[in-house]
Amino acid sequence: MSLLNDAIGSRRLPTSPTSGTAIQRMVEAAKLARASTAAEPVRPPHEYAERAPLPDDFMSSPVEDQYIAQPHATTGGGAASTGGGVTRSTAEARVYDADRADAAGYAQLQGTSSTLDRSSDAGIAAANVQKGLDFYASTFGRNGLDDAGSGVDVVINDRSPEFAGNGAYYATPTADGGTYEAIRFGLGTSYTMANGTVSQASMLHADDLTIHELTHGVIRKETGALGGEADESGATNEAIADVMAAAATRDWRIGEGVYGPASDYKAMRNIANPAESTAVHGLWTHINEVRNAQATGQAEEHWASGVVSTAAARMQQSLGGDAGWQVVEQVFYGAMTGGQLGDMSFTAVAGALRDSAARNYGTGSRAWQVVDQELRSGGI
């Protein structure tokens, strides 16, 4: 089986968190998607090989014609690190193309951040992942995915059914008992929601969505957690991924780079304006909203991520400008790496954030007070 980290693009979510029927359909669809990966056989490890294993259902997937043509919207280059100077991480992205798989079903290596340019989807994926690696290097001195120099495998054009419009950080069990880990991107997708058409390019075209998936990998290395479930640890995993993606781009909108002019929806999430009608996902902002959804079996981790992520947006706005961003990214990174995330429940993550604020800025400091206050505003 493979462990699906998340699938943040294709769920046909309603625009209102109170629309129970639509949410239930979405939850059922998500369960089916996860179940469909359960029969995946083990593959030999190819951590740095010329090919990457694919999900078992790739070769027989009949869903190719449901995808729309991909616009090649690109995002700006250069990590938005503080101080202007960007440290180029020595760790690199290695990009595999599932459309160029060999007979055994292994995607072939297309190149790395150093060898690819933005003239291809593989090169755009490499550049956006590299932007995330450079953000972690510049801002925190982190050396690669595992802080020990590890690069990142990226598989593009994954046509598995659950990957329509999606991206994810996957960990696939291998024959020797280890795991093969990679960021995987599907193709674009188009569908209708309450406020019109969603027309979305592959998530690899958005720097923030790419850094979101990279951050799932960093969390995986730090805690072992993968997320991907509609529980508290899934919600906080999504929140941390979104907060780091927002900090790296200095923008609380997530995924705006993949919605073309034909799309009535303009972003995947808007953390600073969680009720925005042109965002694909709504966000709950208080723990009680999550509890209510859990009580009726309708919890969803991306919606629930708002409890933590919107608190982070309020922290940044309360402290103001780039100084606010710096506090948010340092407090969250300190929580990710401080060994205190535990089971990643809301309580554990809130505790880790408060402790990180205390370590970085001092208990009772203005930064600590704002972190504490905004977590309280979310009920955690």
Ligand SMILES: [Zn+2]
């Ligand atoms: Zn995610």
